[in-house]
Amino acid sequence: EAGVAQSPRYKIIEKRQSVAFWCNPISGHATLYWYQQILGQGPKLLIQFQNNGVVDDSQLPKDRFSAERLKGVDSTLKIQPAKLEDSAVYLCASSPVTGINTEAFFGQGTRLTVV
Amino acid sequence: GENVEQHPSTLSVQEGDSAVIKCTYSDSASNYFPWYKQELGKRPQLIIDIRSNVGEKKDQRIAVTLNKTAKHFSLHITETQPEDSAVYFCAARSPLGSARQLTFGSGTQLTVLP
Numbered sequence: 001e002a003g004v005a006q007s008p009r010y011k012i013i014e015k016r017q018s019v020a021f022w023c024n025p026i027s028g029h030a031t032l033y034w035y036q037q038i039l040g041q042g043p044k045l046l047i048q049f050q051n052n053g054v055v056d057d058s059q060l061p062k063d064r065f066s067a068e069r070l071k072g073v074d075s076t077l078k079i080q081p082a083k084l085e086d087s088a089v090y091l092c093a094s095s096p097v098t099g100i101n102t103e104a105f106f107g108q109g110t111r112l113t114v115v
Numbered sequence: 116g117e118n119v120e121q122h123p124s125t126l127s128v129q130e131g132d133s134a135v136i137k138c139t140y141s142d143s144a145s146n147y148f149p150w151y152k153q154e155l156g157k158r159p160q161l162i163i164d165i166r167s168n169v170g171e172k173k174d175q176r177i178a179v180t181l182n183k184t185a186k187h188f189s190l191h192i193t194e195t196q197p198e199d200s201a202v203y204f205c206a207a208r209s210p211l212g213s214a215r216q217l218t219f220g221s222g223t224q225l226t227v228l229p
Contacts, residue, residue: 004158033217042121042204042219043159056216058116091158102208103149104217106158 002026004107006092012113018080021110025073025094033104034067034077035091043091049075050097082114117142117209121220128195129228136223138205139187147208148181148188153222154201162203163190195227 005024013019025032030051035043046065047057051072060067064083069075079086089109095102118141128134140148146167151159165172165179165188172179176195181188192199205220 035219040222042119042206042221045216045218048216102147103161103164106151106160108158 004092004094004105006090006107006110008110009108010111010113012115013082015084015114016081018078019082019112020079021077021090021092021112023075023077023092023107025075025092026105028096029094029105030072030097031095031102031104032069032075033091033093033095034075035093037089037091037109039088046077079112082112084114087112087114117145117207117216117218119205119207119218119220121205121223123223124221125224125226127226127228130195130197132195134190134192134195134199134225134227136190136203136205136225137187138189138207138220139185140207140218141186142207142209143183143186145207145209148179149206149208149217150177150179150190151204151206151219152201153204159204192225195225197227197229200225200227 007022032049034046037043046060047067048055049069052069067077089111091109092107093104095104121138149164152162153159163177165181176193178191202222204222208217
């Protein structure tokens with residue numbers, strides 16, 4: 001089974017620039033998550049999609065972060081403008097939408113460095 | 116929302132000894148508790164999980180226990196090996212309306228000394 005694909009793997013940008021990350025979930029997985037993992041911390045949920053609808057974006061800094069999941073498959077996460085504190089690994093995960101036995105499968109992540 | 120606390124943040128054990136990592140959660144409605152292992156530079160991977168209707172689950176050298184009353188759960192690794200060295204994250208899933216939020220602890224860096 002193919003895993004969750006993310007690109008790019010690494011990105012270095014200057015503060016105030018914009019950046020976009022891409023995620024392709026496991027085929028057939030209806031739920032897609034974007035997590036932010038700051039060095040030394042656990043993943044923090046930014047946004048959760050069910051198919052192409054947002055079910056939770058309460059922790060997404062909406063003044064600078066945006067995400068979409070057109071057609072309920074691939075997703076993009078954008079930061080504009082970036083700040084130094086946005087330096088982190090951005091993890092995408094997906095899971096099937098059935099009951100409570102739904103393991104979240106993670107991608108390799110995109111390591112963002114804002115200088 | 117759910118809050119998950121994890122202890123200790125770092126743990127060093129001798130090869131062959133046991134390691135125990137503990138987590139507490141705040142939302143009594145949480146019903147799914149996975150544990151993830153993350154090696155340096157790699158993605159988190161599920162190693163074991165437990166549902167709220169089960170008190171204990173074991174898979175070879177790994178076991179997880181859940182105390183719903185006290186709202187805490189623990190990961191036990193026996194006969195540790197150097198390849199067990201990694202960061203371990205606990206998580207709790209709370210049924211929030213139609214969403215099933217997965218909230219992570221802050222992680223435990225486990226080092227197994229040969």
